[in-house]
Amino acid sequence: MGKIRYNKIQTNGFSFRLVKNKVFFCFVIFMSMIAISPVVFIIIKLIIKGIRQINLNFFIDVAPNTLEAMTAIANGEIIPGGIANGITGSILMVLLASVMAIPVGILTGIYLSENQDKIFANIIRNISEILQGVPSIVLGILSYLWIVINITKGFSAFAGSVSLSIMMLPLIIKSTEETLKMIPSTIKEAALSLGVPYHKVIFKVLLPTGLGGLLTGILLAISRVLGETAPLMITALGSSVINFDITKPTSAVPLLIWEFYNDPNLLDLVWSSSLFLMGFVLMLNIIVKRIANKWVYG
């Protein structure tokens, strides 16, 4: 019955190694917690500071001006008015951007997934990836030079939505291509073997099958652009009234936040509108996750 023959060289100092291992583990946990803590802090801060302002008026009134806010503060009331002009503006511009970006994005995505290895497709794919990294402020400049100066001859919702739609495009292209690539080719071949022409296979079989994925991509793109401020500052400008004319300056929720931030009288509104914006964006993200878990093929 042999005693265990421990090795001579390496076995000493193992407790130090165990301690090192533990310390590193604790470091990882600690830093991970630090990494996510801003989410918690930001949400708590927004709720504490902003919830007071959120009521019906907040959604149906336009933004107040400094004087109205001042009077209210002096009387100890809550600031009157809301962000209706921002909400309608955001909706208007995001809708418009979607109308432009979704068809082109999906069609290009289809083209890429159907022509995987073509040189042209590769070029487009690379361009789309580069587009995805272009800072939004640069898109603002471009939309200003294209739309504000030449087309609408003035700051406009349309100019704002053009910059947003360029932001959305690569996201939609990518998600469309990825979704379609994931659909097994036998589904496609099954339809073809029924004598269905190719373009009908794409639109009637592949797109419906990948609907969940497409929707996820679109919603994600929308949630990305909803919070954009910089490009809108130099294209849509902002407006103190509700405006549905796409050739006219228009407000948006993030633009209002910027205005409120700059005007300490309206500070209370900055929190509530940020709370609203973030709540909305996060809700979209949650919906996306739901769809992704349930609907996406495979």
Added chain:
Amino acid sequence: NDFSQSGKEENKKVTITAAGATFPMPFYNMVFKNYTKSTGILLTYGGIGSGGGIRSLKDKIVDFGATDAFLSDEKIKSMPAEIVHIPTCLGAVVIAYNLPDVKGIKLTNDLLEGIFMGKITKWNDEKIKANNPDINFPDKDITVVHRSDGSGTTYIFSDFMSKVSDVWKTEVGKGKSLKWPCGIGAKGNPGVAGTIKQTPGTIGYIGSEYAFAQKIPVALLQNIAGNYIEPNVESISAAAKTDIPDDTRVMLTNSADPEAYPISGFTWIILYKDQDYDGRSKNQAMETVKFLDWLISKDAQDVTKKVHYSPLPETTVEKAKQILRTVNYGGEKLL
């Protein structure tokens, strides 16, 4: 509320777009809203700075621009067509600061130069203490806050500084945007005000209303007569007690009037004399001019005091009316 009212008006089609100075924005916001309420005409105003107002008019993307710095003859020539200046009110650029529990700092022109040139860097600097013997200054860095965008407010301020300081005149000069020797930048009058309000130790120049509305303390400045003057409706009006040229293009800084606040000035709206450009409708032109006519009327001018601006002197209103009458639509009279 606005929603239902604007829907009923038959004039709802006309939207007037304007952009420019943030200095008079509190006044504009208020009167614009009133005008929309009573006429249904939508007015949007973007506070993008005086420089932005001029460029927007040049690019013909607004119905009128707003600026606190009048255009030089040269600048006027560089515009695509003849433009006119309409003064809308008088305002003051105040020196606002954030020092907890310190009120009523008195500043001389030398001190202003020292602070804004970055030579005086501490609040408890001997020179400041000597001028304000009653005040107990903390040992704190002075952080100058200036505009990061182009601005008529900056123009008025630097116009004043250039008049009173030779060093400033040669090293910095006057203009809507400058190469600042020190300090941090913030966007628009609101941005500067917000930064000052939130950051102890700061000092900066802003349109008076931004300081009063937010109860930010302002410094008393020494005018030519040697009096320390607080910016208010009277002291601002006093600055305009001088000869105003017919085209109203004049700077009122460093006024000789003993009661005048030294950094005061007009703020203007600029528009094309001939409103028939770029396919604008006559209706659009008419409504624009009508609105401006209302803006210099007593109705609108009365509002100025509520937001700590001063109304235009009677004589200036007359001159403004004269100018407005020259605005036409392809030769046709609009007023």
Added chain:
Amino acid sequence: MNGEKITKVVLFVSSLLILFLAAGMVYTLLNGAIPAFNKFGWNFIFSSEWNPTEGKEEYGALSFIVGTLLTSILALLLCIPMSFSASLFLGEYYKNTKIANILGSMVDLLAGIPSIVYGLWGFYVIKPLIVDLGFNEQGFGIFTSALILSIMIIPYATSLSSEIIKMVPNELKEAAYSLGATQGEVIFNVIIPTARSGIVASYILAFGRALGETMAVTMLIGNANIIPKGLFDTGNTMASVIANQFGEAEGLKLSSLIAIGLLLFLITGIVNSIGKLIINKLS
């Protein structure tokens, strides 16, 4: 047959549109930037003089380029320990567990917070903290904005690198364990070397994000058009100077701002391409 052709054409045309869009972007930026480059030549990139005073106009982008690189690099450095830890948490320590799911969702939430809200939070929460800690007097500056930026890019670096860490085969890890390694030793000697290029790529992509971030930086950096003298000094970035001055710029200044936009476009394009290249090589 006809429908088939039409479909093919439509798909092709929409892709062509992307090409035109990109070409148009480059053309417009170049075109707009030409007056500035004509006037200042290489000095536009190598001079830090930004003087908009009428009559003395002179524009050089160096201080913004430096500010951009400084904030982004600092943000990246600050981000690495956090996102590296989080990706080990997600990809190794708690791989495929519920708690990792929760942490992962929180990290995703970080990506969902709009830039301007980060700026707001930075202004009202982080900036006073910086002042209280005595780093500098007013709280604005390179460090403050880099700190916020680092939080903003955590999700981009984390989600990709945790996926790559997850992909390190179990058999390699087990081989190391069977030689008596601790988990920490396995991470440093097996997981990180194996996943290295993917992790590097994810940081490059995160860096690309930081370069173009605008609002949060604008609200915190101090907007002083000078080369910062230290990490706690104020400065300005390329994106932020555009946001600040584009609204009122004209003539040479406008052209200079467009030129800065072009530079920013090129820098982010190159950085992102490098990142994607590494990723594509991996798969």
Added chain:
Amino acid sequence: MEMNKAIIDIKNPVLTIKDLSVSYEKGKYAVKDVSAGIKKNSITAIMGPSGCGKSTLLRAINRMHELYPSIQTLGKIYLGNEDISAIPSIKLRQNIGMVFQRPNPFPTMSIYDNVIAGYKLNGTRIKKSKKDEIVEKSLCDVVLWDEVKDSLHKRGTFLSGGQQQRLCVARTLAFQPEIILMDEPTSALDPIATAKIEDLLVELKKKYTIILVTHNMTQAARISDLSMFMYLGELMEYGITKSLFTNPVNKKTEEYLTGKFG
């Protein structure tokens, strides 16, 4: 290496393959010079080791290779007397249905819609009563009607694997094609489901001609009338199933059937 190939001659073939070669990459042929006739109303099994070109041959028959431009096809195939390359592919594929290895009902469609998918996807307008009729008939043909008649509007993907595969057959039958191609249609199914499909095939050959790729030798022996044996892309032996199994002419065939390789 020249081998003694034994290829039976079919009279009045419904389909004639003539010197067919298919290559995925230049110079490498997955199917080489295959010629054969297919007998009407019979089940023809295609056997051979993995990678020998069975699927490739089958897919050439309904011109499925055309989707992938890099694939090159030489030789001719005749449906009756007509060259299939002269028939519009849409029409051809309705005449030559196909069932795949793994059941692949359209995931977004109901059972009902899956059966008439061919009409629906083509946008052919037919009356509701006509549709009902087709659905019932096709599902009856594949002996699925009783199992699903109460859930026609549920998703097809909720069915079991065997039911899904029968649904896929029904989808093909809805057009009443002449020929049905099947590529290992039972390899993803359990023995019970497999037996049902085999019974079905035997039933279907009364009306249709079936070409069946299978790995399962006993299946080929059980249900096919004629069998092909392929090896390295070539058709080695083609004959009456019984005689091919009991008395193979080609040496490779024999080795394969006795389990020497495969």
Added chain:
Amino acid sequence: MEMNKAIIDIKNPVLTIKDLSVSYEKGKYAVKDVSAGIKKNSITAIMGPSGCGKSTLLRAINRMHELYPSIQTLGKIYLGNEDISAIPSIKLRQNIGMVFQRPNPFPTMSIYDNVIAGYKLNGTRIKKSKKDEIVEKSLCDVVLWDEVKDSLHKRGTFLSGGQQQRLCVARTLAFQPEIILMDEPTSALDPIATAKIEDLLVELKKKYTIILVTHNMTQAARISDLSMFMYLGELMEYGITKSLFTNPVNKKTEEYLTGKFG
């Protein structure tokens, strides 16, 4: 179903397994109540049909299951007299080396570094000369030295499969463990590489105790001294290899050895 188990008793076992049960999911045991002793300086083969728990048993011996919190292990294992759960796992695993089914050299390390990976991983500082010595000795032991001595600083992944597997054995030998666990170490290798590894094992048992999981019955018969036969997680039979192969006591063992299943 009660079966007649036949389990040999080993005197002075170097390793003793006592009532070992392992479950991946609650209530389902992949290894059930296994007890056995392992003889020093011998090769013990573990056989059994796929999924019977061979790998699971093997991995329990160096506590590899601990890496996956959901796996539950009951029972005890003794190394000599010491309960292995009382030995720090990092120490235990250096004493009980492991070689895996697929060769898995560390892809980022050179051949040289792969051999001394054990030292490198845990940061042990040893002199260069000592390192060289270990590397040469271990590579000689696995008969790889002559083949790689000129490319010690190339990546280990450039070697052939068989060479890689020998490298993995060398890596394990570098610590001079008492016991070496091997999970089908030759199943990914060609016959020539397999023969080399088998020769190596016979050579190694002079110094080490080897426990070998294998699917290959002839391999077990060729090189092992003792054999275990497992079935559905239970140890059915354990005895001298020769007598187990020629005269199995347990009926399942017999069926398995005669190819009735597996």
